Amino acid sequence: MFGFLKQKSCLLCHAPNKDAVCEGCLNDLRRLYLRADSVCPLCAAFSVNAAVCGHCQNHPPRYARLWASAEYAAPLPALLHEWKHLSRNAFSAVFQTLMRENPPPWLPESGADCILAMPLSRQRRLFRGFNQCDETAETAADIYGLPVLSRDTVFRQHKPPQSTLSQAERRRNVRGVFQAAPSVKNRKILIIDDVLTTGATLSELARSLRHAGASAVFVWVLARNRGKNI
Ligand SMILES: [Zn+2]
Ligand SMILES: [Zn+2]
Numbered sequence: 264m265f266g267f268l269k270q271k272s273c274l275l276c277h278a279p280n281k282d283a284v285c286e287g288c289l290n291d292l293r294r295l296y297l298r299a300d301s302v303c304p305l306c307a308a309f310s311v312n313a314a315v316c317g318h319c320q321n322h323p324p325r326y327a328r329l330w331a332s333a334e335y336a337a338p339l340p341a342l343l344h345e346w347k348h349l350s351r352n353a354f355s356a357v358f359q360t361l362m363r364e365n366p367p368p369w370l371p372e373s374g375a376d377c378i379l380a381m382p383l384s385r386q387r388r389l390f391r392g393f394n395q396c397d398e399t400a401e402t403a404a405d406i407y408g409l410p411v412l413s414r415d416t417v418f419r420q421h422k423p424p425q426s427t428l429s430q431a432e433r434r435r436n437v438r439g440v441f442q443a444a445p446s447v448k449n450r451k452i453l454i455i456d457d458v459l460t461t462g463a464t465l466s467e468l469a470r471s472l473r474h475a476g477a478s479a480v481f482v483w484v485l486a487r488n489r490g491k492n493i
Contacts, residue, residue, distance in 0.1 A: 274354060275338055281354035288338075292357065295333040296365045297487065307331035307487040313427070318360055324462055325469035326454070328481040330367030331487035335458055339486050343457060347395050355395075358485055361404045366406060367483050373483050374451050378404050379412045381456040381468065382441070384421035394400040400455045403483060417468070418442040425464060433463040441471035448476030 272278060273285035279354040284292075301309060305324055310316045333339060346354040356461055367373075380400035397414075403412045420440040425433050452472055455467060459482075469480040 273340075274357070280489045283354075284360070287361060291338070292333070293341065293364070295336055295486075296361075297331055297333060299330075299368045302331070304328055307459065307484075308489070324466040325473060326465065326482045328367070328369055328373065328484040329459070329484070330369070331459055331464075331484045332361050332365040335486035335488040343486070346458070347391070355398050355402075358399060361485060362399065362402050362483075363406060365440075366403075367481070368483070370407065370453070370483070371482050373453070374479065375407075375409065375453040376451045377410050377412050377417065378407075378453050378455060379472075380414075381454060381464070382414070382417045382419040384419045386421045396455055396457060399457065399485065402408065403453065403455055412447070412450075412452070416444050416446060417471070424462070429464070430461050433461050434467075437464050437467040439467075441468050443471045443475035443477070445475060447472050450477050451479040451481075452477050453481045453483060456482065457486070458485045459487045 271275050271281055273280040273288055275288040275291075276285060277374055278285055278287075284434050296308060300313050301311070302313060303310040303319055304313060305315055305319040305328065306324075307329055308318070342354050342357055346358070378400050380394060380396035383391070383394045383396075397411075400411050403409070418441070420439055420442075425436060428436055453470075454465060454468060459465065465482050465484075469482070472480050
């Protein structure tokens with residue numbers, strides 16, 4: 264009785280499968296992978312011959328390079344939502360695959376010596392119960408054998424969510440929200456985040472790290488949301 268409940272199935276299409284995600288669904292996901300030769304190296308927007316795009320030339324971000332493993336398109340938004348808000352940890356297998364299969368091609372030569380998960384404010388962490396970026400940071404640490412900076416390395420002030428704000432408001436809203444500890448001095452830091460939307464938060468985090476003495480900052484996001492251009 265209820266034997267069917269024990270049968271393993273793909274998290275995405277629910278077909279019987281021994282792994283968390285079936286090969287067919289993984290192949291759908293692979294179609295979203297971005298390639299270094301066709302994206303801007305600073306914001307991952309599509310760009311011919313990987314040239315720095317006009318926006319990044321006019322508003323250079325405070326990090327040295329950015330990599331997005333995939334485009335933020337179905338099924339990623341639904342997966343990320345479940346993962347972030349419902350703590351469906353089973354989905355982390357999908358994101359680990361994405362990271363292992365399409366990592367930043369420049370990372371081994373970047374000299375990055377540690378990893379930092381995009382910090383959450385204390386209030387948001389308590390509300391959500393966990394920071395999904397901690398998990399992705401652990402995956403990156405595992406791939407590259409780099410240490411993850413502790414949670415208290417950067418303090419994040421609590422502010423209204425960025426998603427309700429315009430691009431200019433986002434920049435103002437995040438100004439000064441991060442305070443990096445002096446321990447980041449002379450470190451080359453790889454920030455890990457889930458979705459890049461406007462890049463305002465990432466750029467501000469990079470600014471505060473550089474301000475506290477970090478010698479270089481790089482960014483790796485799981486997905487780039489093209490819907491809202493930087
Ligand atoms: Zn499937
Ligand atoms: Zn750009």
